[in-house]
Amino acid sequence: MSDVLAITEHRQGELRDVSSELVTVGSELAAQQGGELHLGIIGGDVDAFAEELSLEGVETIHTVDHGDEFNHDVYTQATAQLFGDIDPTTLLLPNSVNGLDYAPAVASELDIPLVTDAIAISRDDGLEVTREMYGSKVETTVAVDAEVAAVSVRPAEWEPTEAAGDPAIESFDADIDEDAVKSTVTGFEEVAGGDVDISEANFLISIGRGIEEEDNLPLIEDLVEATDATLSSSRPIVDNGWLPKNRQVGQSGKVVTPDVYLAIGISGAVQHVAGMKGSDTIVAINTDPNAPIMDLADYAIVDDLFDVVPALIEALE
Amino acid sequence: MKILVTVKEVAEAEDDFDIDGLDIDERYLEFDLNEWDEYAIEEAVQIKEDGDDVEVVSVTIGPERAEETIRMGLAKGVDRAIRVWDDAFADVGMLDPKTKADVLSAVVEDEQPDLVLTGVQAGDDSFGATGVTLAETIDFEWGAVVNALDLDAGAGVASVHRELEGGIEELTDIELPAVLTIQTGINEPRYASLRGIRQAQSKPLDLHELDDLGLEESDLESPLSRTAMYEPESEGDATVFEGSAEETATELASLLRDVGVVEG
Structure with missing residues (x-):
């Protein structure tokens, strides 16, 4: 087990840019660990998203066909189950607003450490994560003393992977406990409208x-x-x-x-x-x-x- | 109804500073109430003012120095405060979100709140993970990055807006009990009144040590450690206009004309 599992992100029918950036950081890290990169796609038009994310460096795409939009309870359960199935060394998640809404819950449930908002990741003896502090005035290195860890990755920090690849696409049958889904997304609102664009x-x-x-x-x-x-x-x-x-x-x-x-x-x-x-x-x-x-x-x-x-x-x- | 607000005292670095080992030299740090927590406190106090029989309790992990910050919350309407500290904390280099959540969950067990409000993140380390980690640890529902909150305690539901990227908000109903992480801008935090500041002096501020919470030193062992801190190399190659304000303004004015965004 030296694989990387990265969970992608989409909203209102579109993949978000951080998804193909996760392919870049994920494949770099997988190479350092001597493992492979797995992508998880949870909800939405999973087949179309899987095709779009069939990029260089991705070994396998796991699709979880459950719901249209992000729901943190579903994402937490599905990610934990994918993690159990794939048994990776590193779990990568987007440090987006939705990432902040489930990454800590997944890490807590799996009982693995979480480092957020990474701007660089490397593995030599152990996992090392670079992150900022004090409002970007300084950078710090955080060493992770654990076999397995989760890292959330800052959007727009890595270049997106654009080159096509040929990953296997597998449907993953997550067992979502609906009783444990205690939040319901009822809609979206655009708030930045008005007289000036x-x-x-x-x-x-x-x-x-x-x-x-x-x-x-x-x-x-x-x-x-x-x-x-x-x-x-x-x-x-x-x-x-x-x-x-x-x-x-x-x-x-x-x-x-x-x-x-x-x-x-x-x-x-x-x-x-x-x-x-x-x-x-x-x-x-x-x-x-x-x-x-x-x-x-x-x-x-x-x-x-x-x-x-x-x-x-x-x-x- | 009881609301627990997590409050952190954060360090802000001055413009010019030196790094001493793994942190900024304390002489260049100013300690203050975390900006996000200020909004969380205000939200809790507003719920108290709008409702009947609501108690607002704050909890802070921090040394004695943090009491000044904690009193700020009491002055703004928090009813009583808990400070968690133990000499053992001073020896821990970096409290990771899970360790923090374990400590806070012991306080939740004592207090049995219906709602926990935290800031989205702390201004110093910007981890942004304590609230949701705590929710999972204590088996509460949660919502992260909340910028509007409508609480229906009778129905046991919090209807929130979550501030997504790009000017989009997600509307979500969350079952109580829940942990909500509060985004800046959700309300207008009040200034403490003189009366509030006076009253804060006599409100309860209790210290809980590890023993009191049924925890041991080994519970503070964190898998994360900071191994370096440095100033990032400047990637800037800006042309800096030098001279008096008049001189630099004149150069900027001609730049704006050259680029063509102003006429003349």
């Missing part, structure tokens, strides 16, 4: 925690008006109720790809970066030269936004 803008001026107070918003609005840009923000601004949800850039908001993304007082947490890293030109104004946003920026001003923004408005007039 920030993903259509070609110049976004985006603000973060650095603006400190709601009373400082008018300063930024003056800049937005002077430049005819569109205003967006990172999560804390929306959490505080200073801007509506449809202005939020990031993992739980919108993914944007403007010509210019001007990040003002945004540190660049990973969830934010997920929503804006595809911008053509990224400009950051921040007092902290070590803020993660600086790694991404094409141009940067390391200074107080309350000095730079008024000067910028003036320079544009």
Whole structure:
């Protein structure tokens, strides 16, 4: 037993990108362990998903035809049973919102350790996982002292595998105890709608925690008006109720790809970066030269936004 | 009805810091109430205010220093608090989610809550796994990353929104008893009033050691250990505009004109 089992993810009829990224990290790890990569697909149109995930490096795809959408009780049971059947050394799961909703339960039920939000994984003497701490300011290495472990993998950290492969596709007959399913998904709601679609803008001026107070918003609005840009923000601004949800850039908001993304007082947490890293030109104004946003920026001003923004408005007039 | 809220005191690193061994040197750390837990506390206190006979109890695994943070929760409306600590914790390098859940489950056994609220994650290590691990351990139902909660205690159901990626929310009915992990933005956490801060001083804050919980030092053995901490190499190759605010702003203005997103 030196195999890897990776559980894929889908939503509303579509496979999510993390599924083919799991193939990349999973096949790398399987090679290091001298084992094979198994994929699990639970629910939805499993046959179509299996065809789509017939990628290089995958040995066997196990489909569990149960339900249309994610349900954590079903996923927990099905994953634990697949794990029991395949007997892998490493269980890989997506560190997505749904991953966070069942990975800890699976690991707890199987009584194996779980390391979340991995950005690198290797196995030499034992399993070693790299993950961030303190809001991406540092990286850490975590050693796992156990034969078998579960790791949840950060989305968009590995390249997706695109090359086709020829895995065996096997239907797995999971025995789902319906009495233990005590949660029911009743629907979905799109919350980021409204008058503005920030993903259509070609110049976004985006603000973060650095603006400190709601009373400082008018300063930024003056800049937005002077430049005819569109205003967006990172999560804390929306959490505080200073801007509506449809202005939020990031993992739980919108993914944007403007010509210019001007990040003002945004540190660049990973969830934010997920929503804006595809911008053509990224400009950051921040007092902290070590803020993660600086790694991404094409141009940067390391200074107080309350000095730079008024000067910028003036320079544009 | 009783609500148990798990509260963590987290460390935040200053902009400039040094790493000492396997962690940031404590001189560069500030300790505070975990942001996500602040929303969990507010949610519990709001349920208490809207209902009859609801008690809100917080539980924290942390050293004596954490009492300041715990009192913050009491000042915001938590009725009483439990702090779990033992010298043995100081010797554990890294508490993994399962070990934490085992400790918290002993508190759940004592308290018998109907609902447990946790933050989605802790701001320092961002593991994001304690709540759901706890649910599985104590055989409660659960929901992760909840950003709207409508509790029908009579029917024994929590109707929640789970905040998925990309501006989509999942609507889910969860049977009680349950553990819900609370996302930021679900409510507007209140500031502690002066009266609240005064009252907090006389609210119960009980220390439980391992013995009191029926646990032993060996229960804290974790399969995970941190073996390195380092600053990631900067991958940045940004052109940094230098000079006064006027100078840098002028350079930025001409960049914006050159790229063509502003006229002139």
